Amino acid sequence: MNPISRHDSLSASGGTADSSCAPSITPARNGLASGELAFSSATDLAQLIQRKQVSSLELTQYYIERIEQFDKVLNAVVVRDFERALEAAKLADESLARGHRLGSLHGVPMTIKEAFDVSGLPTTWGVPEQRDNLALDDATVVEHLKAAGANFMGKTNVPLRLADWQSYNDIYGTTNNPWDTQRSPGGSSGGSAAALAAGLTGLEFASDIAGSIRNPSHFCGVYGHKPTYGIVPTLGHNPLGVVSAPDLNVVGPMGRSAEDLELALDVVAAPDRFRSSGWRLVLPPPKARTLRGLRVAIWPKEDFVPTSVEISDRVQEVGEVLARAGAVVCDLARPEISPRQSHNTYLNLLASAGLVNLPDEYYSAIQSGAAELDANDGSLLAVLTRARVLDHRSWSDHDEARTNDRLRWRAFFNDWDVVICPISATTAYEHDHRPRLERVLTVDTALTSHYEHYFWVGLATVAYLPSTAFPSGLSRDGLPIGLQIIGPEYGDRTTIEVARLIAQELGGFQAPPGFGA
CATH class of the missing domain: 3.90.1300.10 (Amidase signature (AS) domain)
Incomplete structure (x- = not known):
């Protein structure tokens, strides 16, 4: 089955999501409540999978059902790739059953900002003329995240050309803030922040040149990290036909905890392909491990x-x-x-x-x-x-x-x-x-x-x-x-x-x- 791309234009809708109906999947084997899983950190989800308290398939099905239920009022996950995500989750579970762990994100379902290339999915930057542009390859960070075991359920909404602190465009429509659907979730990574805040995904990855990670994090109450310039490869996060990395622009993680930012940064931080043959990135440890004396x-x-x-x-x-x-x-x-x-x-x-x-x-x-x-x-x-x-x-x-x-x-x-x-x-x-x-x-x-x-x-x-x-x-x-x-x-x-x-x-x-x- 081909990935689902939500090309219907959705307008801002009032009110908040109906919480009376919970998803039918109950992956809470050992007393884990449904809400606890929805809003857990990616770090905790990875540990639950590793300890076999929940399978990647169960967790991916669970988030998919949450997207199908709650995203109707948010319109955050606008490109959906559920079938491939479920297949990747099955493979992750089979690998773990054989005693092989892919990496620190083994089996964790996630979404990613629409501006990143994911092979087989549209990358449009919200530009109507590019609605049929399907990526042939994965962005470098997508390669790294997949290698660490993450599986991708889809992509999240952005403003036209990523140039707004709101997130709407003529291809995918308007994304709403889960705290108040009459308000913006921020931009340009507004879909990323809204999906995280509403518990529709385990982890997100985004970009920032003018606050596009930090502004949505602020508006939606989640964590985001704008890395030091140049420490995370940006290849595959470019306007159509562009391969060079622009000045100022960086790509980085978003999550529901600081630990998630650290986990994801460890996965993706590396020299880009032009420097990788001769450079090695070694980030210094934190200056402090306690607030005392900071x-x-x-x-x-x-x-x-x-x-x-x-x-x-x-x-x-x-x-x-x-x-x-x-x-x-x-x-x-x-x-x-x-x-x-x-x-x-x-x-x-x-x-x-x-x-x-x-x-x-x-x-x-x-x-x-x-x-x-x-x-x-x-x-x-x-x-x-x-x-x-x-x-x-x-x-x-x-x-x-x-x-x-x-x-x-x-x-x-x-x-x-x-x-x-x-x-x-x-x-x-x-x-x-x-x-x-x-x-x-x-x-x-x-x-x-x-x-x-x-x-x-x-x-x-x-x-x-x-x-x-x-x-x-x-x-x-x-x-x-x-x-x-x-x-x-x-x-x-x-x-x-x-x-x-x-x-x-x-x-x-x-x-x-x-x-x-």
């Missing part, structure tokens, strides 16, 4: 960046929790960079990377005179418009500025282990599919453009730094607030470990109501 700089707000008071306050509150646990916490420590200039550098490099651009109507507005550009304007609109025609010399100047900031960050991390700061200015916002020039986001009482909110995600991205998104609890109106932990280049194990330690103090993933928890 050196934490918190960055709750920045004067020129609109950020809701509740989110800034949450950063401060997390700092206080860590201080009580014995960490050394400071809200004044900063790298010797100009935040505004760093942001400007990021926007220019982001635009020149070619993966993220303002929509054509922005440029049309400029050309028609409907919008004006001041030569000194540092807004995203101005920067991206200028960067659209960025010459190599100008790019080199921005790269030089970025490299100097990388050195300043390195000096900063000689004294501090991590930085904790916001990911986004607000919690998940309501779906807004108007032309992008018309979109307005309210940050407390300030009215802002949707495109004014790249600062927090750009801090780590422009300097090639790792950043781990973690859930910090709910807002006053019951929506997740995620924060990010930024560490030194190649300090990926440190940021993930700090997220694990924070979960011991705050609690970790919470399942949204209405999905059989």
Whole structure:
């Protein structure tokens, strides 16, 4: 049977999922409750399979039934490959019965962002003209994940060309946030985050150039890791016909625990095929295994960046929790960079990377005179418009500025282990599919453009730094607030470990109501 691709356009639907009907599969042999399996970490699922407390086939059937039941209101898993997933699960069980374990993800069912190539499945990036583009080969990370024993049930939704913090397109329709289906799950990995939060998959893998892992993690209350630039191969996560790795862009794991991020990163982190014949990647161990003595700089707000008071306050509150646990916490420590200039550098490099651009109507507005550009304007609109025609010399100047900031960050991390700061200015916002020039986001009482909110995600991205998104609890109106932990280049194990330690103090993933928890 061919894989199922959901090409029907689904619109946002109100309400929450009906939890009165549980899937018929009951893979809970040894007292494992259905909800416990649905929202378990991939790390725990792999251990259950290894101990033969549940089979890969039972678990894969279970998640498939959850997708068929609960995804009707979410529209997260938009490409479905159930038959091949079940066959892979059977083979995993047969292999384990013979005493052979494929790897650390043996038998774990997972999904992956639509932008990754999976042989035989469509890779469209939400572009209607590419709806019939079937991948001939697996992306490098898919190869690694399969080799470690994971089986793929399908692919999750994205915005058009991955260029939005919402997840909708004309091929697959709109993905909804499981905490409130009237709201966005974030983007561009919104389908990934929604599927994880609703307990439709064991693990996810996504990408990030402008917060596309971290923003959906924040909006949906899950974990995500943006790796140090260049440590995970990106081949097979490219626009049609492109094989080169763009500047800034990384691919990384998403999960329901920090342990899942560590597990998946260990599977995929490696030199790409151009470097593999001569390079070897050895990530340093975490700087700390306990919060006591951990050196934490918190960055709750920045004067020129609109950020809701509740989110800034949450950063401060997390700092206080860590201080009580014995960490050394400071809200004044900063790298010797100009935040505004760093942001400007990021926007220019982001635009020149070619993966993220303002929509054509922005440029049309400029050309028609409907919008004006001041030569000194540092807004995203101005920067991206200028960067659209960025010459190599100008790019080199921005790269030089970025490299100097990388050195300043390195000096900063000689004294501090991590930085904790916001990911986004607000919690998940309501779906807004108007032309992008018309979109307005309210940050407390300030009215802002949707495109004014790249600062927090750009801090780590422009300097090639790792950043781990973690859930910090709910807002006053019951929506997740995620924060990010930024560490030194190649300090990926440190940021993930700090997220694990924070979960011991705050609690970790919470399942949204209405999905059989």
